[in-house]
Amino acid sequence: MRTSLYPAVDELERRARALVRAAPGLLRLGQVGESRAGRPLWLLSAGHGDRHILSVAGAHANEPVGGASALRLAALFARRPGLLEPLGCTWHFLLCLDPDGAHLAHGWQPEEPEPSLTECHRYFYRPAFARQPESLPMPPGKPLPESAALVRLLDELRPVAQFTLHGIEFGGAFVMMTREVPGAADDFRQTAARLRVPVDRHPVDGPDWRLDPPGVLVLPDGHGEGERDPSGFVAESTWFHPRRHGTLTTLIETPAWAVPSVSDVRPVTDPDREIARLSEVLLGRSRELTAVLGTRLEAAVPEDLAPLRDAARELLDVAPSIVASWAAEPPGRFQGHFATRGISARRIPLRVAAMASRALARTDPRAAEILDDLVREWSRELEKTYDLRWMPVAVQTGLHVRTMLTTARLVCGGS
Template sequence: MPAADPKPSTPAAADGTQPGAPDVAGRRWVEHVATVPPADAYPGVDELLAAFRALAARHPERVTERRIGTSGLGEPLLCFSVRADTTATPRTIDSPRSPDPDDTAPHYVVVGGVHPNEPVGAVTALHLATALCEDPSLRGHFGGEWHVVPCVDPDGARLNEGWFRSPTDKRLYGRHFYRPAGDKQVEWTFPFAYRDAYFDRVLPETFALMRLIDATRPRFLTTLHNCEAGGVYYYLSSPAPELYPVLEAIPAAAGIPLATGEPEAAHTPRHAPAVYGCIDMRDAYDHLDGLGADAAAEIAGSSSAAYAARYGTFYFVTEVPHWSHPEADDGTPLPRRHADVIRERAASLRATGLLLGGLLDRALPHLTLRTPFLAAVRAFVPSLVTAADLETNRAAELPDRPATVADRYACLHSAHSCRIRFGGMLLRALAAEITAGTAGPVVRACHAELLAVYEGWEAEADPVTGEPIPVATLAGVQYAALLAAADHARTAAGTAEGDRT
């Protein structure tokens, strides 16, 4: 997708605001960026749930704790509901509710930890729940009931806790990184049927969210995500032009750029700089099919956005980066073509996939521990070569235009990210055998060889990744944007097309 052009300077209006700046209501939400208390670390699962339970104990008349399901490893999945009106009957989440024309109170659903390597939402969710309990004007403005799931994938989150305590340490991040394969991710395992694709292997965590969405029929739904490096970007289930100025102003207030270069999903519609429509698996299928891929084999399930669409829910995501880089929002044209930077990324993905794949093939017959890290790399590593083929095919069909600095940055960073993420998980899989005392000579040799390569990858990725952003700043941006989007949903009629899956 074309990146944004450099922003020209424009004269201020009589009230001092810039053309296109947020209105008075929008500026109100921008001010919330600075309200999150300082934090040096992300909470682990136990610490996070303890903080929510302490909040519920302080406000028993307003907060209700409920179990909505059970994780794959048997851990309770909890939801904390905060009511604006304490005389209202709390929403029952045990079964779907029937439409009630007299029930006009809005319901808002906020879900943290849908990807276990994305912990910013834990801080955001706790701050939101605390503010709703302590600020009567905030409760009164939104009304209704907020349903906050602090962490919907505790099993996966625990496998990232090794870097949660030092979130600015890039080396620690890569070596303690974990993300499950696509068909084991909560966000991408909702039921899906389209053309030759059919998915019904719903995870227990996903099923818990399905029941929560069915029970509340939310006016607003956000799943709390964060990216790795660069700038801020957003996903919306339907266009909302009145939101775009405030979504631009919120990261600007925090000194974080937007991510206006090559998007992470090329098939998503672009509504404004760094503002996209939701990643739709039907569009993804058609996109992959058009590039010559076996789309049904590449796609798992659908998303929470698609599932909630049947209720006219406005779905919203803010992606905030752990590390900031000014090139993420630099629209300066380069003396190179857009297709060329796509091909360069494809070449890097191919080289990474072949190297990691070779090590994995050598080690696999000698591995005895079926760890989550091994399961993840067995899915991700082959996909790198497939992705390289598809990117090469896509580059051949792109319009002939110059690449921007932001395009080049997005492609370069994403290639480094694949090295750090998937190489780090393969290191963890091999190291688990060494720690357990089950590693033979081949496994030890593969680990040593990968470690030497990986240290070089870490050094090369460091300047591309950028500078760390304080935890409170990231959560503040996500919190302010969440409130602005929820306010839009509060006043806008449900206009979603409805779920076609």
């Protein structure tokens, strides 16, 4: 059987069971919950230390690299169990937090060495915010079953560290940490440099977090209510929940296609003009999508495709607030700052077109065809504008694995 570069959900379980068979005294696999559709949530555990570390993969359906990274590190422990001993920990891997979303997104596999950005987006799905399991509703809202399972696991394990493994389609690498760990930021940047992965100097994520440039965001002291990310992120999250146990949460973002210009430190002479130009890219493409879609996203679609419709509609609706948030930021000074926002301005409408096309494919094939043309056009424009460079999957997972290991050593005091 061919091994996928990005393992599908069922393949994650199959490969995890093979690892357990190869290292039965070290590794074990158990179920820790179910998804909304009744799919199992699998936890692969390595070692028998008193302290615990948890790695969470597959929190977003469009980011399959996390599962590949989890399997890679578990396989490393199976070959070299001595790596765990200095940490004094048991290391757990939640192989896919959103298996339902992963099933809807799965289909595209990169054909290295030259995969297609257009083909990648033919299978694209990123759930609407309320369907993302790392998000916890503000009380008295009821969490998703996947979210509740993760919270139970965090409260049971009380891990010293939680790593959440993310992957962006194109851009630069960065990390977000819920507290500062001396040496961790420099280790991450050195790892990225060795792997030749550009670091995003000023990510668009976490606008209220403290930036330690390049590429590191740290949660400010006293952070609570008021997260203002217009994409919907609020203070309640499975990232923040285990702070009551003293847990460090580190989000690691690695790109599939790297954009070197996100690291560019050359000065910008007219920041206001740059923001106005990029804002018009996002708003102009949003208007173009609105003209194509009209009321089509309000019409009925097959039940299995409704999540695609809902996600596309939500993302299109937040575009103006994203532009407003850029205008409210302190003026950027470097080319990399505007490269990151230019990527975001193009990523959002591309995602909308891709998901809306899939949602309408059966009920309105003509509209789906027009949207497919936009996916092709905008993908090509991205490749031309930003000189996208494919990162082999081994490099993507390498950034995850090395960052987890170096951070864990700092937190646990291992050598």
